[in-house]
Amino acid sequence: MRLKQNLFNSPVRRTALLVLLAALFSLLLVPGVPAVNTGLDPSWQFALTKAHVERMVWGKDIIFTFGPFGYLFFGSLIKENFFEMQIARYLLRFAWLFLSLQFILKLEKLPLQLFGTFALILFPILLSSQGIGSIEIDFILIILLITIDIADINLEKEIPGTRKNKLYVYGVASAFMLMVKLNFGLLSMACPLIAIIISSFFKWRNSGYPINTVLKSFVVLNWFLFGFLAGCVAFLNASINDPFLAILVALIPGIVLFLFSFFARRDSSHNNSITNRLKSYLHSNLQFSKFQFPNVQSPIFIFLIILCSVISIIAFQSNVRNFIIGSLQITSGYNQSMTLIGPAGQLQVGCFLLQIIASLALVALFVNPESAAVVIPVCLFSLMSFKHGFIRHDGQINLSFATSAPIYIFFLSCFTFKRFNRSLLIVWKFLCYFLFTLSITFLIALGVPNSSFTQYYKLNLQNTFLLFSPERIAAQAQYLFNPKVAEEKILGQEVMTLAKSKLSPASLAANLRDKSVDILPWSASIVAANDLRNWQPAPIFQAYAAYTRWLDEKNLASYQANPRSRIIYSFGSIDGRHPYFDQPQTTLFLICHYKPTAPSTRRRETVQEIGEVEILRPKPTPTCSPDQVEAIDQPQTVKWEQPISLNAVRATYKDEVGNILLAKIDIKYSLFGKAYSKLFRTPPVSMHVRYSQNQEVNYRVVLDTAKSGLMIGSLPQDLQSSIREFVGYESQNKVQSIFFSSPHLSVFQPDISIQFERLRKRAELPSDFDAQRYLQLHPDVKAAGIDPKEHFQTWGFFENRAYK
Numbered sequence: 001m002r003l004k005q006n007l008f009n010s011p012v013r014r015t016a017l018l019v020l021l022a023a024l025f026s027l028l029l030v031p032g033v034p035a036v037n038t039g040l041d042p043s044w045q046f047a048l049t050k051a052h053v054e055r056m057v058w059g060k061d062i063i064f065t066f067g068p069f070g071y072l073f074f075g076s077l078i079k080e081n082f083f084e085m086q087i088a089r090y091l092l093r094f095a096w097l098f099l100s101l102q103f104i105l106k107l108e109k110l111p112l113q114l115f116g117t118f119a120l121i122l123f124p125i126l127l128s129s130q131g132i133g134s135i136e137i138d139f140i141l142i143i144l145l146i147t148i149d150i151a152d153i154n155l156e157k158e159i160p161g162t163r164k165n166k167l168y169v170y171g172v173a174s175a176f177m178l179m180v181k182l183n184f185g186l187l188s189m190a191c192p193l194i195a196i197i198i199s200s201f202f203k204w205r206n207s208g209y210p211i212n213t214v215l216k217s218f219v220v221l222n223w224f225l226f227g228f229l230a231g232c233v234a235f236l237n238a239s240i241n242d243p244f245l246a247i248l249v250a251l252i253p254g255i256v257l258f259l260f261s262f263f264a265r266r267d268s269s270h271n272n273s274i275t276n277r278l279k280s281y282l283h284s285n286l287q288f289s290k291f292q293f294p295n296v297q298s299p300i301f302i303f304l305i306i307l308c309s310v311i312s313i314i315a316f317q318s319n320v321r322n323f324i325i326g327s328l329q330i331t332s333g334y335n336q337s338m339t340l341i342g343p344a345g346q347l348q349v350g351c352f353l354l355q356i357i358a359s360l361a362l363v364a365l366f367v368n369p370e371s372a373a374v375v376i377p378v379c380l381f382s383l384m385s386f387k388h389g390f391i392r393h394d395g396q397i398n399l400s401f402a403t404s405a406p407i408y409i410f411f412l413s414c415f416t417f418k419r420f421n422r423s424l425l426i427v428w429k430f431l432c433y434f435l436f437t438l439s440i441t442f443l444i445a446l447g448v449p450n451s452s453f454t455q456y457y458k459l460n461l462q463n464t465f466l467l468f469s470p471e472r473i474a475a476q477a478q479y480l481f482n483p484k485v486a487e488e489k490i491l492g493q494e495v496m497t498l499a500k501s502k503l504s505p506a507s508l509a510a511n512l513r514d515k516s517v518d519i520l521p522w523s524a525s526i527v528a529a530n531d532l533r534n535w536q537p538a539p540i541f542q543a544y545a546a547y548t549r550w551l552d553e554k555n556l557a558s559y560q561a562n563p564r565s566r567i568i569y570s571f572g573s574i575d576g577r578h579p580y581f582d583q584p585q586t587t588l589f590l591i592c593h594y595k596p597t598a599p600s601t602r603r604r605e606t607v608q609e610i611g612e613v614e615i616l617r618p619k620p621t622p623t624c625s626p627d628q629v630e631a632i633d634q635p636q637t638v639k640w641e642q643p644i645s646l647n648a649v650r651a652t653y654k655d656e657v658g659n660i661l662l663a664k665i666d667i668k669y670s671l672f673g674k675a676y677s678k679l680f681r682t683p684p685v686s687m688h689v690r691y692s693q694n695q696e697v698n699y700r701v702v703l704d705t706a707k708s709g710l711m712i713g714s715l716p717q718d719l720q721s722s723i724r725e726f727v728g729y730e731s732q733n734k735v736q737s738i739f740f741s742s743p744h745l746s747v748f749q750p751d752i753s754i755q756f757e758r759l760r761k762r763a764e765l766p767s768d769f770d771a772q773r774y775l776q777l778h779p780d781v782k783a784a785g786i787d788p789k790e791h792f793q794t795w796g797f798f799e800n801r802a803y804k
Contacts, residue, residue, distance in 0.1 A: 021101055029125060030090045030476060031134060032486075035493040036076045036528045038500045038609040040542075040574070043524040047541050049075035049085075050527065054535075055241060059322030063539040063554060065330050067323060069179040069235070069243050073135050077494070078528075082487040084244065086479055089135075095173075096138045097121065099145035106152075111429075112414060119410035119436065127403055139177065140381060140404055143188045144374075144411060146170050151195040151373040154220045155203055164223045168254040171227020176247065179235045182327035183384075189228065191377035196221055198373040227254065236320055326539070326551070333547020336682045337702045338392055340575065341743065349442050350390055353405040356435050357382045360412040375412060382408050383679075391681045402443040409436045494528070500609040501529035503568075508605055508615070515565040520590075521572060521582060523610055536564055538586070544574050546583035548704045555586040559593075567594060567616040570607070571719040576686075578699040579722070580711045585626065588660070588711060588759070590616070592624040595726050612719050616726065621764040623728050628759060629662065629709065635755040640748075643739045646713065649756050657730060658798045659758045661713025665706040666753040667740070673747030683744040689715060692734040701740070709757060712738060728763060729800050763797030765789055774803045 048071040072088035100120040128134035178185025200217035234250035389401030413432030509530035521543035538555040594616040714731030716722040
């Protein structure tokens, strides 16, 4: 798999040329920093940057798939962060271009170099001009190119000092990518480790199985993991809030070791050298003459590094552990909860592209097994991209796999296979070029507006040429060298876009400005639009993203430990879910502990982006407590599409008024479904609801959180009805019956387990309650001989009975 270098005899001149070309192209292609905007995705982009500005602790204060450095590439602009975000994007493009050019120059033949130039540089530029996952493509290319370079270094007989320092930098880069996004970090660790292990095996086998070959391979692993460890220590230091300062700190050990090895080689011929004098001092004065320090070529060194890494992360960096666990929870929950099924034709194209990649990988492994060091990481990326692209099968997301498929095809076809003769090699290259072109054709077909190939193709060319226009070049230069002007321009755009998130009336924002505030379910742009200075979000700051019980419990614990003074509440969710089905434990707690700030009859506040909102505040006395839920009979077993009468359930307990009816729903996968959901996606599950007015509505159910208990007795359909439940009044949206369905029942077991529960509410007794007046107003209470105070707290308040 070792690639030939034959363009320049001087490594210094070759490196200088690569740096110059990468710097020039990255200056032209660096993406701009987005302004704060309204909507679902812009809200989490703003939250990423806001979390950095407020120095929130990742894994504790905020839980997301992105890490503390994610705002640099995926966040939106907050004042005074423009320069670092723009520089980070510039450096990302520089790293992509430098590694791509380095790889292209190693290819043996000019046609393959031209193929690599198109696949690794021109094709991503085309994608960037259309705004299709450009930053994600950059990270994918960087990880794969680093993996290939590490495999090449490991195949060298002797590893010079410059290669060791490169490995150290790659380790730091892996730690940095972990802080950007968990998936990037895991892949940037897993792929190089796979490459090192496989290339070491073939190197060991081809050299006759000597133990020294294995020990030399540890050098590569040592330096890579040493860089990763140094990066983790620097990036996780709470006292270093500047990411660029953290990168510099992480690189300091590598720089010191480089200088030490440089002077050691320079002075090796002199007995009185600095290195020899230092060794003599250590041996004589510190009496270490009998102690052999483990060097970087010793297996002991790698063991110590791994041991120190594990101890430091587990014992001293609990937030990192929480960040990784939380991110894994969101990632796994996303796979189960965010499935959307789109057009079958797009899925067929995706499956066909995946078959092409799998076929090329099998041929590569059969003809040249040593290529497994690259083929396996490429296949891993392909499977993950395919799964992500067709879990959320709507809009631009289904293009995520199609955009990366041509790149995977290139990597699988760029190596010359030794067993091919000239004729077979020509056929093989022609086949790869054809499949690469076919994959781009599919990409264009998937992204065609109005199914018009001509329109999309013309649009691509226009946008691509605009990247190299004088106006674009001038704007990019201004962004880099005059950041204040560019920052003011973007902030000016924010003023117009955030007008949609202004609270009305305007005095409301002033009243909330210094109070501890949270936004439900997700519109974080309200914080920026109204200058809310004490925003205290729940760890999963978008309610729909609490996909699992673990995540729901984190939000619940946050509200229990730190009650917010106010909550800006709107009634909404995504994908046809009922808002009560998002973070159900937390929602139940809020209904018990919060109420509207004013009577439900008055006109509500509005936000143009989302419509009417309600300002919630804590109740002096909670009307219920989620830990007092009572089970109703034994769990029931029902079949799919079997109607369940909730009226029959209510008949099993006395006094329907003042109770919240819940159901713990346990839907299990079949044996086939477990494999299917892990490798591909989980089909959506719907709860079909029939209201007392015979109205029927379908709501999507999140499987894991449904096990903790969903409020199903009443499901409001608008904000006003929901606010009645926060006040405590009996709902007008009683559910009469339910049943469950799914488009692919083979994925699930035929039986569904349901445990019905109820939660008793109890109202606070008003200070001006008049017992005699209450009995006069309600003769039925007097006739029943019930204590008026007890009746009001148990039934009267929830029936909205007057007491004065």
